[in-house]
Amino acid sequence: MNTTAEASGGAAHGRRILLVDDSVDAALALSMLLEALGHHVRTEHDGPRALASIDDFQPDVIVLDIGLPGMSGFDVAREMRKRDTTKHALLLALTGWGSDADRQSALDAGFDHHLTKPVTIADLEALIR
Template sequence: MSTGKAERLLIADDDPDLVEAYVLFFETYGYAIQTAADGIGALAAYSAWHPDVVMLDIQMPRMDGRAVAREIRRMSVIPWPLLLAVTALGAPSERDESLKAGFDHHFVKPAQLPVILAAIASHATI
């Protein structure tokens, strides 16, 4: 069942089991999905594909998720993609750092996927 909202979703996380779970969940809602296992791969996929939503782990090899978010924001693509941090970093200061880097939301693992879906849906109606 599609939400009728954002159709392209890029998911980047270095945990292949989490990526698989995320893909299974979001495909159920009709999202076209690409994945990356590190920050460099995420940035390359974003540049080539221009998804509506980018879901990034913060602690990834080769380039962390915050660096990826800053680079995406520097590209000044209009409309901006919705950037979601999904990370094990749960301290309030970590959330603040994510927002400063350009993320729209900061979710702490284990993330509730229906909550992330609701955040995507609410953004798409704005």
């Protein structure tokens, strides 16, 4: 799939974003918005597939839902922080889980920021840049 960044010759501001959300519709909508802003986006819908894709995709940014089937976003984040390809990536929790305990668990798991759904694209883009 061509992204806006690719079509424009690779925008300097574009990031490689791995978007992980079990809601296919939500992931599609957000990926389309991020691509329209010049980012290259890969979507996955569960933790094991996200982990399997990071070595070849090498994301700069990971937007990760916490409530995933089978393997929680907390577990995925901890595993990503162990790997060289994602050790220093910007790791954003984008989730419906918004309690203070959820926020602390996200930080403890290695997330850089915790965002509660719904989030504005402007707020998300500010962190990505």
